[in-house]
Structures are given as C-alpha cells and as structure tokens.
Amino acid sequence: MTYTITSRCVGTKDESCVTVCPVDCIHDAGEQMMIDPVECIDCGACVPICPVDAIFTEDEVPAEEVDAIGAARSFFRSDGSS
Amino acid sequence: MSPRVLVVGAGPAGLYAAATLAAADVGVDVADRLPTPYGLVRYGVAPDHPKIKSVTRVLARPFSAESVRFLGNVTVGVDLTVADIRGHYDAVVYATGAARGLRPGVPGDDLPGSAPAADFVAWYGGHPDAVSAEELLDARRIAVIGAGNVALDTARMLLKDARALADTELPDAVLAALSRSRVTDVHLIARRGPARAKFTPVELRELGELGVDVLVRPDDLEPSADEAGVVAGDRAARTNVEILREWAGRPGGDAARRLHLWFRTRLVEVCGRDRVDALLLEPGGERLPVDAVLYAIGHRGTPLLGLPFDEVTGTVPHERGRVLGVPGAYVAGWLKRGATGVIGTNKADAGETVASLLADLPGLPRPAEPDPAAVTALLERRGVRPVTWAGWTRLDAHEAELGRRQGRARAKITDLPAMLAICG
Numbered sequence: 161m162t163y164t165i166t167s168r169c170v171g172t173k174d175e176s177c178v179t180v181c182p183v184d185c186i187h188d189a190g191e192q193m194m195i196d197p198v199e200c201i202d203c204g205a206c207v208p209i210c211p212v213d214a215i216f217t218e219d220e221v222p223a224e225e226v227d228a229i230g231a232a233r234s235f236f237r238s239d240g241s242s
Numbered sequence: 243m244s245p246r247v248l249v250v251g252a253g254p255a256g257l258y259a260a261a262t263l264a265a266a267d268v269g270v271d272v273a274d275r276l277p278t279p280y281g282l283v284r285y286g287v288a289p290d291h292p293k294i295k296s297v298t299r300v301l302a303r304p305f306s307a308e309s310v311r312f313l314g315n316v317t318v319g320v321d322l323t324v325a326d327i328r329g330h331y332d333a334v335v336y337a338t339g340a341a342r343g344l345r346p347g348v349p350g351d352d353l354p355g356s357a358p359a360a361d362f363v364a365w366y367g368g369h370p371d372a373v374s375a376e377e378l379l380d381a382r383r384i385a386v387i388g389a390g391n392v393a394l395d396t397a398r399m400l401l402k403d404a405r406a407l408a409d410t411e412l413p414d415a416v417l418a419a420l421s422r423s424r425v426t427d428v429h430l431i432a433r434r435g436p437a438r439a440k441f442t443p444v445e446l447r448e449l450g451e452l453g454v455d456v457l458v459r460p461d462d463l464e465p466s467a468d469e470a471g472v473v474a475g476d477r478a479a480r481t482n483v484e485i486l487r488e489w490a491g492r493p494g495g496d497a498a499r500r501l502h503l504w505f506r507t508r509l510v511e512v513c514g515r516d517r518v519d520a521l522l523l524e525p526g527g528e529r530l531p532v533d534a535v536l537y538a539i540g541h542r543g544t545p546l547l548g549l550p551f552d553e554v555t556g557t558v559p560h561e562r563g564r565v566l567g568v569p570g571a572y573v574a575g576w577l578k579r580g581a582t583g584v585i586g587t588n589k590a591d592a593g594e595t596v597a598s599l600l601a602d603l604p605g606l607p608r609p610a611e612p613d614p615a616a617v618t619a620l621l622e623r624r625g626v627r628p629v630t631w632a633g634w635t636r637l638d639a640h641e642a643e644l645g646r647r648q649g650r651a652r653a654k655i656t657d658l659p660a661m662l663a664i665c666g
Contacts, residue, residue, distance in 0.1 A: 180587060184300070205583075208478065217444060220481070
C-alpha cells in the first residue's frame with residue numbers, strides 16, 4: 161500500500177503535504193505534487209491536510225484517477241530519486 | 243563558537259527539532275532518559291506496522307553531523323539541572339511528550355483489571371519501565387474504551403493471532419504471553435458516533451482483516467442529525483462509516499475471537515468488588531460483563547521543573563513554541579500541542595518552534611560554558627555515563643542480529659541494565 165496524489169492537485173499545489181511528510185517523499189512533479197511510492201511509509205499525514213482532498217491510498221484512488229498511480233511510479237523511476 | 247541548544251527527548255518532535263537546528267549550524271545535544279532514541283516510534287508504534295517504523299532512517303540523520311550528539315540515559319532535571327542547562331546552552335527545546343495514559347474518572351476506574359491502554363502499549367512495545375500486562379491476558383472479555391488509533395491498536399493486538407506476530411519485533415515475553423492469551427471477546431466502546439471517531443480508515447480496515455467476527459450494532463450506523471453533515475464533508479469519516487456498514491452486512495461467523503463495536507456509548511462506572519467484573523454503560527444502563535478494561539482516551543504530559551504547565555490540557559503554555567515567561571526555553575511535539583496528530587505532524591510542529599528559537603537566538607544571553615566537552619565532563623563528575631550515538635548503534639545492531647537469527651525484524655532488549663551493558 162502507498163499513497164497517491166491525484167490530478168485534483170493540479171492548479172493548487174498547496175504543498176502543505178510537504179511540510180508534514182515525515183520522510184520528505186513528496187516532490188514537485190511539474191503540474192502537481194507526487195509521492196515517491198518507494199519512500200512513502202504509509203503514515204497518512206498528508207491526507208487530512210490536503211486542501212483539495214487529492215490524496216488517496218492506492219486502493220482508494222477513484223476510478224477516473226487510477227493513471228495517477230502509474231504516473232507516480234514512472235516519475236520516480238525515471239527521475240532516479242527512488 | 244556556534245550557538246548550542248539542548249533538545250530534551252529523542253522522539254520524533256525532538257529529532258525533527260534537532261535536524262532543523264543542525265541545518266542552521268547550531269550545535270545540538272539530544273538528551274533522553276532512555277539509552278534508545280525514537281520515543282514512540284520505538285515504544286508506541288505497533289510492532290505489526292514496520293513500514294511506519296522505518297521513519298527512523300530519517301529521524302537518525304542529524305546524528306551523522308559531528309555537531310549533533312546523543313546523550314542517552316541522561317535524565318534532565320536530575321542528571322542535568324535547569325541551572326546546568328543555562329550554564330551550557332543558549333536555549334533548550336523540551337520535547338518530552340505525553341506518556342501518561344488517562345483514566346476516565348468514573349467510580350471504580352482504578353480497580354485491578356483496569357489500566358490505561360498506554361501501559362499496555364508500553365508493555366508490548368518493550369519499554370524498559372513497563373509493567374507486565376500478562377495478567378490482563380487471563381481475561382476472556384476485555385473492553386477498550388476510546389475511538390482513536392490507540393484504541394484500534396490495542397484491540398488489534400488483543401485480537402490478532404499471535405502466530406501472525408511471530409515475525410515482528412515484539413519482545414519474547416510479550417509474544418509468549420499473547421500466545422497464551424485466553425481473550426475471546428473485545429468490546430471497543432466509543433462515546434462518539436462512528437462519523438466522529440478519530441481513527442483513520444486504514445487502521446479501521448485492518449481490524450476487519452484479522453479473521454475475527456466483527457459485530458456492529460445496526461442502530462450505530464444511522465447517522466444522527468449532526469453527523470450527517472460530518473459524513474458529507476469528511477472523506478475519512480465517510481470511509482469509516484462505509485467500512486462499518488460493510489462489516490454489519492457480513493454473515494455471522496464462528497471465529498474463535500469476536501470484536502464488538504459500541505458507538506455513542508458512555509462508560510459511567512467500572513464495577514467489581516476486588517477486581518473488574520462489569521461495566522455500567524449509558525444510555526440504557528446496560529451492565530456489560532467483562533474481565534478487564536483498558537482506557538484509550540488520551541495522554542497527558544507531566545509537569546517539568548521550572549516550566550509553567552496547564553493541568554487541564556497537560557501541555558506547556560507557549561507562543562509559537564516559546565515557553566511563556568521562560569526566555570530561552572521552547573517546547574515541541576505532544577508537550578506543546580497535546581497528544582494529537584501523526585508522526586509527520588511533529589515535523590511542521592518542530593519547524594515552527596525552531597523558527598521561533600532561531601529568531602530569538604541573537605538576543606539570548608550566551609552560556610558561561612559553551613564548550614560541548616564541559617557538559618560531558620560535568621555528567622562524568624556526577625557518575626552519569628551518557629549513551630552516545632555509537633553506543634545506541636551497538637544496541638541497534640545487537641537487536642537486529644538477534645532478530646535475524648530468530649527470523650524476524652528485530653528482537654528488542656527490554657531490561658535497562660542489559661541495554662546499557664550492550665551500549666557499552
């Protein structure tokens with residue numbers, strides 16, 4: 161299990177999530193913030209603080225947003241930061 | 243010489259403060275009364291949540307800098323007095339947490355067979371000061387009062403098949419006791435309605451995956467007028483209610499253990515002559531027979547010498563982390579904001595405190611003895627041998643190696659003299 165930021169973040173990128181992430185695994189990915197799924201420790205601190213309710217566990221990501229899971233995985237793989 | 247700050251308490255709040263201070267070129271000593279760092283990450287986070295425990299890899303980072311020292315096995319207020327702190331440091335950050343579990347304050351709440359859940363957690367977490375809760379596990383029916391994640395952790399540890407915990411870092415004695423547990427029924431009793439419960443959906447869902455029968459009272463699922471609004475506006479509340487609804491729809495089973503969920507139910511009395519034998523609950527005046535009860539209704543900090551203290555909230559009064567009326571003293575974590583939030587909450591919290599401290603630093607008087615060696619020399623004269631980071635690393639490696647031989651994550655040493663001997 162890990163957490164995923166959906167496209168609801170686009171246009172907001174509030175970054176409150178970054179201030180509470182205990183392992184600094186949330187990064188600016190251009191249009192939106194993204195969670196490094198390898199570094200994430202599943203604590204869920206980012207979920208309630210998000211002003212646009214953009215963050216879900218992978219199992220709970222709404223159907224129309226499932227692409228966000230793969231997008232985060234490939235972003236951090238290609239980025240080399242995981 | 244760069245400014246020097248003492249951080250008291252090596253839990254998440256203290257270590258996030260240390261990291262932020264170190265990044266600002268401040269010399270830091272982190273004192274803890276135990277030889278081990280990480281506070282509740284080591285002694286509070288449940289052993290079956292290893293991924294959350296892996297936050298230690300980040301919390302340990304400040305100690306790779308030479309300007310940051312660990313002073314384990316040092317009790318501030320005893321081994322180092324307030325005057326000593328003033329003499330050796332520019333400022334002090336208190337992050338001693340909120341270790342004391344509350345009792346509900348109803349008649350009978352201190353009968354044998356009752357305890358704060360915090361004590362049970364400390365025991366299964368291997369805290370060297372913990373009292374064995376083994377006797378509690380003779381109970382068949384145990385109530386857990388509360389509606390937060392501590393209540394859920396407590397219920398889960400009581401219900402989970404001990405075999406599923408064999409590969410965790412549970413201390414040997416705890417694992418043995420849980421294997422002999424006679425518990426058949428756990429009653430989770432919450433004053434709030436399900437939409438206002440404080441636990442997180444992820445933790446709640448885990449309870450449904452233990453292979454125990456979960457019994458939900460259908461009436462509890464009907465939202466009260468004020469709860470309907472909460473459910474609409476709060477995804478976690480909505481998800482919690484959905485999970486409960488799914489459980490309510492499950493066919494009755496014949497599992498060896500059962501979890502009974504009670505919402506909108508208030509404990510008014512713990513009954514029994516020499517020990518707990520029942521709980522009196524409102525509304526309805528129901529008498530629920532139980533053999534033991536654990537209170538997961540919150541934690542409070544303990545007053546510290548020389549600091550103001552709010553008895554009601556169990557916190558130190560402060561302004562953005564500055565202790566009111568005590569220049570040079572700061573507070574972070576649960577001692578500052580009360581026992582709320584998750585590990586990550588402490589990063590932002592400690593950040594606020596350290597920002598206040600750094601802003602004040604130029605105006606604070608310099609200590610008479612800022613040399614780091616002077617503190618250790620003072621402790622030595624008093625016969626106190628601080629556990630260094632290297633010392634803790636030896637214990638850490640010892641526990642990991644012991645665990646590896648037993649095929650598990652870690653085998654915790656829980657006896658203080660033994661811990662100190664391994665730290666060297």
